[in-house]
Amino acid sequence: xxxxxxxxxxxxxxxxxxxxxxxxxxxxxxxxxxxxxxxxxxxxxxxxxxxxxxxxxxxxxxxxxxxxxxxxxxxxxxxxxxxxxxxxxxxxxxxxxxxxxxxxxxxxxxxxxxxxxxxxxxxxxxxxxxxxxxxxxxxxxxxxxxxxxxxxxxxxxxxxxxxxxxxxxxxxxxxxxxxxxxxxxxxxxxxxxxxxxxxxxxxxxxxxxxxxxxxxxxxxxxxxxxxxxxxxxxxxxxxxxxxxxxxxxxxxxxxxxxxxxxxxxxxxxxxxxxxxxxxxxxxxxxxxxxxxxxxxxxxxxxxxxxxxxxxxxxxxxxxxxxxxxxxxxxxxxxxxxxxxxxxxxxxxxxxxxxxxxxxxxxxxxxxxxxxxxxxxxxxxxxxxxxxxxxxxxxxxxxxxxxxxxxxxxxxxxxxxxxxxxxxxxxxxxxxxxxxxxxxxxxxxxxxxxxxxxxxxxxxxxxxxxxxxxxxxxxxxxxxxxxxxxxxxxxxxxxxxxxxxxxxxxxxxxxxxxxxxxxxxxxxxxxxxxxxxxxxxxxxx
Numbered sequence: 001x002x003x004x005x006x007x008x009x010x011x012x013x014x015x016x017x018x019x020x021x022x023x024x025x026x027x028x029x030x031x032x033x034x035x036x037x038x039x040x041x042x043x044x045x046x047x048x049x050x051x052x053x054x055x056x057x058x059x060x061x062x063x064x065x066x067x068x069x070x071x072x073x074x075x076x077x078x079x080x081x082x083x084x085x086x087x088x089x090x091x092x093x094x095x096x097x098x099x100x101x102x103x104x105x106x107x108x109x110x111x112x113x114x115x116x117x118x119x120x121x122x123x124x125x126x127x128x129x130x131x132x133x134x135x136x137x138x139x140x141x142x143x144x145x146x147x148x149x150x151x152x153x154x155x156x157x158x159x160x161x162x163x164x165x166x167x168x169x170x171x172x173x174x175x176x177x178x179x180x181x182x183x184x185x186x187x188x189x190x191x192x193x194x195x196x197x198x199x200x201x202x203x204x205x206x207x208x209x210x211x212x213x214x215x216x217x218x219x220x221x222x223x224x225x226x227x228x229x230x231x232x233x234x235x236x237x238x239x240x241x242x243x244x245x246x247x248x249x250x251x252x253x254x255x256x257x258x259x260x261x262x263x264x265x266x267x268x269x270x271x272x273x274x275x276x277x278x279x280x281x282x283x284x285x286x287x288x289x290x291x292x293x294x295x296x297x298x299x300x301x302x303x304x305x306x307x308x309x310x311x312x313x314x315x316x317x318x319x320x321x322x323x324x325x326x327x328x329x330x331x332x333x334x335x336x337x338x339x340x341x342x343x344x345x346x347x348x349x350x351x352x353x354x355x356x357x358x359x360x361x362x363x364x365x366x367x368x369x370x371x372x373x374x375x376x377x378x379x380x381x382x383x384x385x386x387x388x389x390x391x392x393x394x395x396x397x398x399x400x401x402x403x404x405x406x407x408x409x410x411x412x413x414x415x416x417x418x419x420x421x422x423x424x425x426x427x428x429x430x431x432x433x434x435x436x437x438x439x440x441x442x443x444x445x446x447x448x449x450x451x452x453x454x455x456x457x458x459x460x461x462x463x464x465x466x467x468x469x470x471x472x473x474x475x476x477x478x479x480x481x482x483x484x485x486x487x488x489x490x491x492x493x494x495x496x497x498x499x500x501x502x503x504x505x506x507x508x509x510x511x512x513x514x515x516x517x518x519x520x521x522x523x524x525x526x527x528x529x530x531x532x533x534x535x536x537x538x539x540x
Contacts, residue, residue, distance in 0.1 A: 021047030024347025025185035027374030048134035055197030061368035081357020152401030180385025188322030188348035248274035335380025358495020414459020
């Protein structure tokens with residue numbers, strides 16, 4: 001009996017395509033499906049277990065709807081973020097997060113712990129959270145393709161985003177989806193640093209958005225490094241607020257536990273290679289709550305027989321980039337629309353400046369942003385798709401992908417994935433390049449990144465399953481170039497964007513920085529909106 005030949009490309013249709021299966025993606029998919037859209041979610045891993053949230057616990061920026069409490073919550077980090085936040089957006093995110101957390105309890109039956117007789121909703125256990133989100137969106141009718149990385153966006157003749165292309169790893173088959181709208185919820189970019197759960201976060205969505213003509217913002221605020229034990233990849237930086245740090249000989253490391261202490265740790269790691277830590281400022285009740293809240297933090301300690309509360313252990317800094325930084329795809333509407341019609345962004349793929357300004361929101365603000373922006377983007381995408389009408393899927397489409405798909409040169413002598421990763425390790429991972437920034441180091445690093453980008457653009461396109469890996473490398477290089485271009489343009493120290501030769505805050509640079517382009521990059525200032533923020537900035 002002759003086997004039926006399999007198609008070389010799987011053709012699919014959906015009203016809304018969501019790219020990414022973390023918190024932002026699942027909330028976007030749920031919202032779009034509830035609005036009546038036929039939704040297809042695509043994950044490069046397995047939706048429910050892939051990504052940093054599914055790998056551990058996270059705090060949540062959950063504040064009761066009391067005006068005084070909300071005002072205090074919004075004001076608490078404005079100076080830290082360089083006053084680049086927008087109070088209106090902060091209020092919207094607090095409202096939506098409050099609603100979504102209550103829905104998690106009522107509809108998804110999430111088992112919040114009870115504290116003083118009331119459910120405690122200021123944190124989530126990532127594995128349980130994402131397991132329930134996967135189940136919830138499936139019940140809502142969302143179709144899921146796991147292990148199916150997207151490789152490029154598709155646009156119609158007017159430049160409106162109208163679908164995606166990708167590859168199904170387990171079937172070794174390419175696919176194409178025609179859609180009414182696309183939500184990019186692909187996460188940030190951690191540059192394969194091995195921070196827990198972050199190696200799937202290679203900045204793919206930002207590359208695809210830029211290839212379609214979208215802009216980015218806040219990319220100078222992308223140099224987040226998290227403290228981690230030297231023998232594990234678990235990053236729970238909040239716990240180190242209860243720690244004392246030491247030189248390798250056991251003497252105290254002055255300033256390492258203060259605001260800005262990670263700079264002290266970075267310098268000591270560069271100088272001696274060793275920093276020790278002991279979480280010795282947590283009382284017995286705090287220790288109990290730590291173990292209950294983040295059990296995976298202690299797993300490796302217990303296996304090695306180390307008590308982190310009474311014994312010193314070595315620590316390092318792991319690059320988290322735009323996973324914990326605030327830069328990402330620039331959004332232009334309340335529904336998280338981008339500058340390209342038909343394209344929406346949510347979660348760490350989108351800029352978080354609107355709620356975090358120029359300083360990381362850590363887990364709590366980022367998790368609130370993920371579920372809220374996912375909700376906004378899912379609703380916006382569903383409405384956009386519905387407005388197109390029945391003929392949306394009959395549009396003539398073309399791909400937007402460049403590096404690794406459509407060579408700019410003959411294909412001879414181009415750069416490959418290995419070369420790109422080597423440049424990233426040398427020019428982006430080191431503390432003295434990306435964290436302790438100085439123009440004299442940024443400029444040559446950017447030149448190396450520009451050169452390897454040109455090589456990626458000129459190289460021949462690989463086939464099938466090799467393409468997603470090359471595209472991820474290209475996305476990381478693109479991310480680094482946007483980061484350093486923006487960092488060089490901000491000649492001051494604001495939020496996370498610290499310049500050693502410009503240590504002060506410059507009132508003339510009270511603006512956000514939009515950045516874009518691929519082969520040739522551009523950067524421009526964008527005014528900060530919001531009366532309250534402007535008044536605060538002037539007062540400071």
